[in-house]
Amino acid sequence: MLYSDKVLEHFAAPHNVGELPDADGVGEVGNAKCGDIMKMYIKVDDGKISDVKFKTFGCGAAIATSSIATDMIKGASIEDALKLTNSAVVEALDGLPASKVHCSVLAEQAVKAALADYYRKQGVDPTPIVGEIGECEACHNL
Amino acid sequence: MMKRFVYADNSATTKISDAVFNEMLPWLKEGYGNASSIYALGREAGFAVERARKQVADALGAQPSEIYFTGCGSESDNWAVKGAAHKLAAKGKKHIITTVFEHHAILHTCQALEKEGFEVTYLPVYENGIVRVQDVENAIREDTALVTIMYANNEIGTIQPISQIGALCREKNVWFHTDAVQAVGNVPIDVKEQNIDMLSLSGHKIHAPKGIGVLYMKKGIVIPNLIDGGGQERGRRAGTENVASIVALGKAIELACEDIPGRIAKVSPMRDKIIDALSKIPYSRVNGDRERRLNGNVNMSFIGAEGEALLLSLDLAGICASSGSACTTGSLDPSHVLLAIGLSHEVAHGSLRITINEDNDQADIDHIIQTVPQVVEKLRAMSPMWEDLMKNKKEVKL
């Protein structure tokens, strides 16, 4: 299993670990059966993600993708956060082994799930904005 | 954390010992002759190969003429099982008996044979990870070609009742193969007394290099070759003899089998110390029978701490270990071994295998005992699964 140094760095000292008790949005994706659960908390001020925290049960890649994804959306506008893709996450980590790409998909979905929750709490139907957050296809087949 | 390096993945592979290295070195350097050649340089290599064959035979209670060198343990397994299947299919015997928790070298081989039309019975191993002799007996049929059951499991270290299975197969006149890759050097083996017809082993598990294995085949057992070609290994396994690695394996097995009780007496208390200490971690469990297990095998699960993340964290603390988590293999399913003994996916994901041997010392054990709980705690602290469990939002059966 060939992890990049960047992945190992983020794994060893993940950024933004924890919970936000007064979060404006909370998203949880994955399932324990496949060994992946990601939970993301966001705080939103003036259309910007002012704070973000995560908790993850999963492999090194899952923890590293959570960490870097939170870095990438922290301080970003909601619009930009919505544009976060798993391939951007993979790129930011200097690549992931092929078998670990699904962990990065989960990171993208966790961000979307937290934003969807935020919209819901605002009384806005998130589906037209965030889209469907399906289960990871691989996980679905379990 | 302490700066210490603790290698505790000896069931995956071992370091070549100095004694073995020194024995093999001349054959990597000046002794490069082809062992089948007739000039002195070749003849000497040929003698060295035969000395090693004798060492292997002696360690197993076999005859040198029953020992075949192969390229690895997996090759030995494939050769034995595919060979026996194809040989006996000609006599109308197309049924194989094995267990659900064999190494993939056996399991995937059996699956390949199923595609060819063979029928395979996969026996259960129950919660303790030990197959029942009665189950083997019940499974044997008129058309059973082969029983293949591992001597000791590579993940949970449980030792199988090989002597009884051997006696049963002899009585029923069914060929019996055992994958003893993990057992050699840890359990006394006598192929004659134990009625073992074929046995696989691998050098790199006993301080010889990677890429060398053995298949023992009892006199009279003749199966098709897996690797056809030159006349090496009495025409049964082609390929220019890997003299250096063969010599290394000979030495390694001699050393591994020279004092097995001594090894058990030294290593198993260390194993027990680890198990006892880590069992204090809440929501943990020991996987596999506590008594009938390899002297160096610790296998435990810690709910809420994913296995691969555990390994990476331990690595940062200088500890090399392994896990049955799906995430370590790149597949979606956790270890078939852990599922076979009844663990749920969740629990299997949080598994850790520590395999020590006589090279480890008390300081290693202390480092492991000190580090694992910290790491488990750290991972649990960031685990939503653990959070749910603590908040009673979730139930998990251990």
Add this chain to the structure above:
Amino acid sequence: MMKRFVYADNSATTKISDAVFNEMLPWLKEGYGNASSIYALGREAGFAVERARKQVADALGAQPSEIYFTGCGSESDNWAVKGAAHKLAAKGKKHIITTVFEHHAILHTCQALEKEGFEVTYLPVYENGIVRVQDVENAIREDTALVTIMYANNEIGTIQPISQIGALCREKNVWFHTDAVQAVGNVPIDVKEQNIDMLSLSGHKIHAPKGIGVLYMKKGIVIPNLIDGGGQERGRRAGTENVASIVALGKAIELACEDIPGRIAKVSPMRDKIIDALSKIPYSRVNGDRERRLNGNVNMSFIGAEGEALLLSLDLAGICASSGSACTTGSLDPSHVLLAIGLSHEVAHGSLRITINEDNDQADIDHIIQTVPQVVEKLRAMSPMWEDLMKNKKEVKL
């Protein structure tokens, strides 16, 4: 006779070079981690394996993802031929084309397949030891699964028209495998340009250790595994990676292929010097095409001097060589290669193969040139066959 040691059996096996030895040594010592493990010790081994894969790919004009490490050249040959046969049999293609003078790793594999019901065409190689492309074309049928033809012959060193055969097979849409064990490092190879679908090579012929090989398989070629088991080599060849030997092979092939014209320029004049000198021995002949042959291969027959006796005598003079005499193999038939190019049993028995390489120097060549005639003369002096020939009691066609 001079006290000198001349190793001239490099087609049998080679000495591990210092550069290769130094490269592999750390992986035999400290770098013993399992290349599939996730901790640093394992990851580094994994990276080393991938670097070696790249070196092999670069040397062949392939992609790293097309390179599979195996346990030896024989395994690669078996895997390729049995795998392709079994794969394409499912599509009703049960015909294989090869030559009469392949290495036994191919020939015995083909014979094993014949027993399973495959049909094999063995093409002739004529007096010069070179297969004709037209013969290959004529032999290709609707149900041809595979053409497998060696790149260079191991006994007489003749180089086959691989590019033309590759082009033909591509045009006819038939898979093409070549056993390039003897060719690598001696002939420039580009699997893409030459339309080679599968290629076997072996480490110990190019100064890497024994017990490591490669099968190149073009992207899209998928055949059943020969060795099922763990997920190593992208799930296609099981067995804990033999890191040290893989690293050695990577380095060795890089060095072997870095200056092939230079090697040819250096070695072939030495080869020609030996051939020219030994051709002066009466009743001698050169076996195999003189031009299209490996730069280091000398293969000659000396009527009336039996091959094994030749080798033993040369060994006493410090020269390691080989022979196609039946007596060296313990079988009754002399080399199938020499028979294939039309030699009678008598002539084949008196054959000598000298295979030199860039490690040999002029003094070695001189020693060979001086010793062989003496040895031939000595053996002829005590040979009744020679006596009959001299007294015109016997005729022998050279």
